[in-house]
Amino acid sequence: MLEPIAKPGPLTEEERFMFETFGYLIIPDALSPAEVAACLDASQRAHAPYPKGEWRQLGHLYETEPAIEALIDHPSTFAKVRAIMGDYFILQSTWCTVQPAGGKSGGWHQDGSSVYDFRRLALPTPLMQLRIGYYLTDQSQPNQGNMAMIPGSHNVSMPLPKSIKPDTDFPITQVVCGKPGTALLFHQGVWHRSHKNEMDWDRFTMHMVYAPPWLIKSDRFGNDKDFMARTTPLRRALLGEWNRPEEPFGVGYAKPPF
Ligand SMILES: O=C(O)CCC(=O)C(=O)O
Numbered sequence: 554m555l556e557p558i559a560k561p562g563p564l565t566e567e568e569r570f571m572f573e574t575f576g577y578l579i580i581p582d583a584l585s586p587a588e589v590a591a592c593l594d595a596s597q598r599a600h601a602p603y604p605k606g607e608w609r610q611l612g613h614l615y616e617t618e619p620a621i622e623a624l625i626d627h628p629s630t631f632a633k634v635r636a637i638m639g640d641y642f643i644l645q646s647t648w649c650t651v652q653p654a655g656g657k658s659g660g661w662h663q664d665g666s667s668v669y670d671f672r673r674l675a676l677p678t679p680l681m682q683l684r685i686g687y688y689l690t691d692q693s694q695p696n697q698g699n700m701a702m703i704p705g706s707h708n709v710s711m712p713l714p715k716s717i718k719p720d721t722d723f724p725i726t727q728v729v730c731g732k733p734g735t736a737l738l739f740h741q742g743v744w745h746r747s748h749k750n751e752m753d754w755d756r757f758t759m760h761m762v763y764a765p766p767w768l769i770k771s772d773r774f775g776n777d778k779d780f781m782a783r784t785t786p787l788r789r790a791l792l793g794e795w796n797r798p799e800e801p802f803g804v805g806y807a808k809p810p811f
Pocket of ligand 1: 648650651652664686700745746747748758760
């Protein structure tokens with residue numbers, strides 16, 4: 554199978570070419586087993602109070618869970634994010650996602666704001682959200698709640714054909730397989746969905762979403778003051794705490810302290 558496999562660390566020219574072509578990169582071993590265990594523990598703790606058996610996403614867990622906080626600027630992926638986004642971007646949202654044991658495949662979608670779809674800006678859809686989904690449970694085989702992607706579909710201007718329903722096995726679908734610790738970095742315009750989970754355990758994936766600084770934060774109404782006081786200057790900047798400089802027109806914004 555053709556797979557856009559990348560390595561942890563800086564974005565190479567070959568990786569950039571694969572990202573442009575497929576709309577995503579698969580990065581095995583982005584997290585160590587210890588990091589996976591800590592993030593999984595945090596995710597299970599966060600979802601524990603909610604009903605079992607439902608697909609669910611929880612936001613801004615990094616505020617209370619240091620293992621998730623470390624993903625904001627993780628060395629295995631962060632240089633790639635910066636190489637693609639440039640110097641001015643924010644962590645727009647973070648979604649700790651459970652696809653429950655026995656969960657059905659989700660619907661095909663591109664990400665964005667359904668009240669004003671990114672597709673309305675231009676076609677093909679420009680890069681507005683660069684996402685990283687960290688696999689926290691084993692998805693090395695299909696049917697384990699994996700992400701399913703349609704490679705290259707971020708470059709397509711026509712809408713998804715109506716005949717493609719949630720349970721349609723579209724021939725060019727790639728069910729992204731990976732061991733725990735694999736990162737899937739993707740353009741929000743790639744048509745994707747969660748694949749069914751036929752296992753008897755819940756699947757957890759931690760999504761981190763980077764965006765231009767003028768998009769509103771979408772997993773929180775505001776930044777938690779205590780968290781902002783204790784986190785690092787770089788993370789504060791990535792959470793969008795920038796002061797507007799004196800000049801009009803937004804000239805002279807300081808770069809985040811990379
Ligand atoms: O992790 C998943 O189950 C899918 C997440 C997804 O499709 C999304 O957040 O847009």
